[in-house]
Amino acid sequence: MCGAPDQAVALPAGTDLTKETVLAGRVVADGSPVGGAFVRLLDGTGEFTAEVVSSASGDFRFFAAPGTWTVRALSRRGNGESVLTPEAPGLHQTEIAVA
Amino acid sequence: MSREDVLVTADWAEKNLGTEGIVFLEVDEDTTAYDGGHLPGAVKINWTTELQDEVRRDIPTQEQFSALLSAKGVKNDDLVILYGGNNNWFAAYAYWEFKLYGHENVKLLDGGRKKWELDGRTLTTEVPSREATTYSAKPADDSIRAKRDEVVDAIGNKNLVDVRSPDEFSGKILAPAHLPQEQSQRPGHIPSAINIPWSKAANEDGTFKSDEDLTALYGEAGFDAGKSTIAYCRIGERSSHTWFVLRELLGHDDVKNYDGSWTEYGSLIGVPIELGAR
Numbered sequence: 001m002c003g004a005p006d007q008a009v010a011l012p013a014g015t016d017l018t019k020e021t022v023l024a025g026r027v028v029a030d031g032s033p034v035g036g037a038f039v040r041l042l043d044g045t046g047e048f049t050a051e052v053v054s055s056a057s058g059d060f061r062f063f064a065a066p067g068t069w070t071v072r073a074l075s076r077r078g079n080g081e082s083v084l085t086p087e088a089p090g091l092h093q094t095e096i097a098v099a
Numbered sequence: 100m101s102r103e104d105v106l107v108t109a110d111w112a113e114k115n116l117g118t119e120g121i122v123f124l125e126v127d128e129d130t131t132a133y134d135g136g137h138l139p140g141a142v143k144i145n146w147t148t149e150l151q152d153e154v155r156r157d158i159p160t161q162e163q164f165s166a167l168l169s170a171k172g173v174k175n176d177d178l179v180i181l182y183g184g185n186n187n188w189f190a191a192y193a194y195w196e197f198k199l200y201g202h203e204n205v206k207l208l209d210g211g212r213k214k215w216e217l218d219g220r221t222l223t224t225e226v227p228s229r230e231a232t233t234y235s236a237k238p239a240d241d242s243i244r245a246k247r248d249e250v251v252d253a254i255g256n257k258n259l260v261d262v263r264s265p266d267e268f269s270g271k272i273l274a275p276a277h278l279p280q281e282q283s284q285r286p287g288h289i290p291s292a293i294n295i296p297w298s299k300a301a302n303e304d305g306t307f308k309s310d311e312d313l314t315a316l317y318g319e320a321g322f323d324a325g326k327s328t329i330a331y332c333r334i335g336e337r338s339s340h341t342w343f344v345l346r347e348l349l350g351h352d353d354v355k356n357y358d359g360s361w362t363e364y365g366s367l368i369g370v371p372i373e374l375g376a377r
Contacts, residue, residue, distance in 0.1 A: 038213055040303075048298035049264045050275045051185060053129070065272055074303060076219055 011061070011091075021086050023069060024061040025094040026054075029077040033058030034098060037075035044068040073098050105347040106209045106307065107180055109218055115180075116140050122177045122229075125212070126150070126193045127184040128336070132212065136222030138182070142171050142229060146189045146336075150196055158239075158358065164200045165236040172229025175202070182208035182215070186298070186305040192339040194347075195356050199244060201237025207343065213305035243346070245329045245355035247363060250289065251370055258328040259292035260317075262341040263361065267333065268294040270374040273365075274333060282333065283365025287372040289331070294377055295320045297337040300344045313344055327353035331360040 011022065023041070027034040035056040041049045044067055054060045054073070062071070066088055072081040073096045080098040107115075115121050116139050123141035125133045133143040144150065149167055151158055159167060173179060179197060183190035187207055197205040208215070216222070245253075253259055266272045270286035288294070299316055300308055308316070322328075328345060330338040335358030346354040357364075364370065 036216065038217075043264070043266060045265075047265055048296060049266065053132075053184065063274075065266070074213075074217065076217060 017090050019089055021064050021066055021089045022061055022091045023064050023071065023084050023086065023094070024059070024091060025071060025082065025096060026058040027060065027073045027075065027080075027096045027098060028058060029075075029098050034073070034075050034077050037073045037077075037096075037098065039071055039073045039096070042070040042072060046070070071096060102310070102348060105206055105343070107206050108209055109214055109220060112138065112180060112182075112208050112215075113220060120174075120177055121180060122171075122173050123180045123182065123208075124171070124173075124193070125183055126181060126189040127212070128189050129184060132184050134224070136224055138215065139221060139223045139225070140227050141182075142227060144171070144193060146192065150189075150193055156363075158196055158199070161200060161236045161238055164196065165234050168202075168234035168236070169232050172232055173234055174232050175234060177204065179205040180208055181205065182211045184212040186213060186301050186340070187211040188297075188336045188340055191343045192336040195243065195339040195342060199240050201240060210304055210306040217304055242353070243342070243355055245331075245357040247357075247359055247367065249355075250329055250331070250357050250359075250364065253327075253329050254289060254371065255291045256326075258322055258326050259289050260322065260328060260330045260338075260341060260345075261288050261292040261294050262297040262330055262332045262338050263288075263294070264296050264298075265294060265376060267361070268292075269376045282362050285365045285372055287365065287374045288361075289364060290371045290373040292331075292373075292377075293321045295322070295341070297332070297340045300341060307344065307348060310348060313349055317345070317349075324351065327355075329355045329357050331357035331364070333361045334358070335360045 027037040037054040039060040040051040041062045043049050052060050066086050069084045078098040080096045082094045082096045086092040125141045126144045130145045181190040181193050268288045330341045332338040342356040345351045
């Protein structure tokens with residue numbers, strides 16, 4: 001699922017990936033990107049931490065910390081979720097399939 | 100106070116778009132959201148430039164608030180319906196400012212943009228033109244706004260409700276996880292505060308939970324209904340959401356929003372700070 005980091009992922013200027021733990025991903029339905037999905041970040045206990053809206057290309061990102069995180073998407077195409085377990089700072093990527 | 104006095108449903112909003120005397124105002128954390136589509140007839144408010152002073156760190160003055168609503172074409176007796184993205188965070192913040200400056204007739208759209216979008220209701224990019232008015236704000240009502248000295252005095256005395264996420268409360272992170280880690284000088288929370296994340300008051304679609312669920316939620320977390328309350332978060336917008344729940348939905352008397360919140364408190368010299376989960 002997570003191959004080589006996608007160098008095209010746009011991060012804010014000044015983002016230091018040796019310090020920041022960035023969780024990034026894409027929301028897809030039947031293989032095509034879903035923009036406008038509501039993506040929430042839940043911590044290891046399932047507690048809501050943050051929510052963003054996916055871009056037109058289905059992309060989203062969070063600034064988090066090492067640990068266990070669930071990213072959950074709600075959209076008109078359906079809902080879905082994915083789990084990330086970053087162990088160190090850096091860019092960590094995933095894909096959420098909604099149905 | 101009942102729920103109907105402070106909230107409208109998406110169905111109600113859809114039927115009342117374009118009605119004389121009702122003004123829909125959109126306030127988003129992402130200030131470009133409106134431009135990509137909004138409720139037909141709704142007017143945009145930019146919280147970064149219009150709901151705070153642009154030089155000093157403060158809310159707009161009475162004069163600035165009057166000028167803002169005049170320019171937006173809002174009359175003193177209009178019914179204002181506020182809504183926005185991110186589960187109405189900034190719409191709730193705007194609601195708090197409207198109440199602070201004495202606007203009587205203001206309500207939130209339950210679920211905000213999120214429910215509207217998930218329902219697949221109409222959005223437009225057409226920007227309405229409203230004739231300017233002569234709006235006159237009342238003097239600020241300080242009974243709903245807490246400042247730093249009052250917050251320090253409230254330690255151990257009042258309900259201090261920290262509505263940030265558990266990791267912000269414990270001091271693990273300084274800001275919500277969708278923002279770069281920056282802001283206050285020190286992490287942690289105000290001693291004696293209870294942690295009831297704002298998100299627990301909302302359903303997944305952004306609507307508020309039922310009064311029964313909300314009463315149970317705060318009660319179980321140690322909220323003392325017999326005491327005065329100050330709610331805070333990082334910059335005062337998520338705590339507006341909880342302020343709305345405690346004062347407007349549940350009808351508690353003395354509830355204040357601390358808009359300085361953690362970015363102020365966590366940078367003050369000499370005040371007590373507590374770390375760790377509760």
